[in-house]
Amino acid sequence: MSKSTYHIFFKNLANPLKIKIILSLRGGNKCVSELTEEIGDEQSNISHALTSLKNCNIVTVKSKGKERVYSLNKDTIVPMLNLIDKHARTHCDCKFCSNPNCGGRK
Numbered sequence: 001m002s003k004s005t006y007h008i009f010f011k012n013l014a015n016p017l018k019i020k021i022i023l024s025l026r027g028g029n030k031c032v033s034e035l036t037e038e039i040g041d042e043q044s045n046i047s048h049a050l051t052s053l054k055n056c057n058i059v060t061v062k063s064k065g066k067e068r069v070y071s072l073n074k075d076t077i078v079p080m081l082n083l084i085d086k087h088a089r090t091h092c093d094c095k096f097c098s099n100p101n102c103g104g105r106k
Contacts, residue, residue: 012056017041018049022072025059026081029071 012018020039024030032050036043050070053059058077059070072078 009056009058012053012058015049017045018053018058021046021049021053021070022058022077022081025070025072026078029069031064031067031069035070 013022017039020041021035024035024038030038032043032046035046035050039046050059050061054061054070057073059072061068061070063069072081
């Protein structure tokens, strides 16, 4: 792997809008209009972020009639999110966490 591969991957994960999209899709497959409504950002911003996530195979897309339905990559991204959750519960220091119920050490 090249350094740029890691940079692009983690840059996607460091973007607040893209994280909102990822966490929304964690709850199930959605089209752009559903993501726009749930996240509360402009459709063009959501679409642009989805393109970047799709290019990195973080999300996948399937056509359903005229709609394009997005989902998380279940082979790599879903397990990675589960691992991050486990790490946070085990190792995170909650004094830096904005969620008092995160399960990390107090």
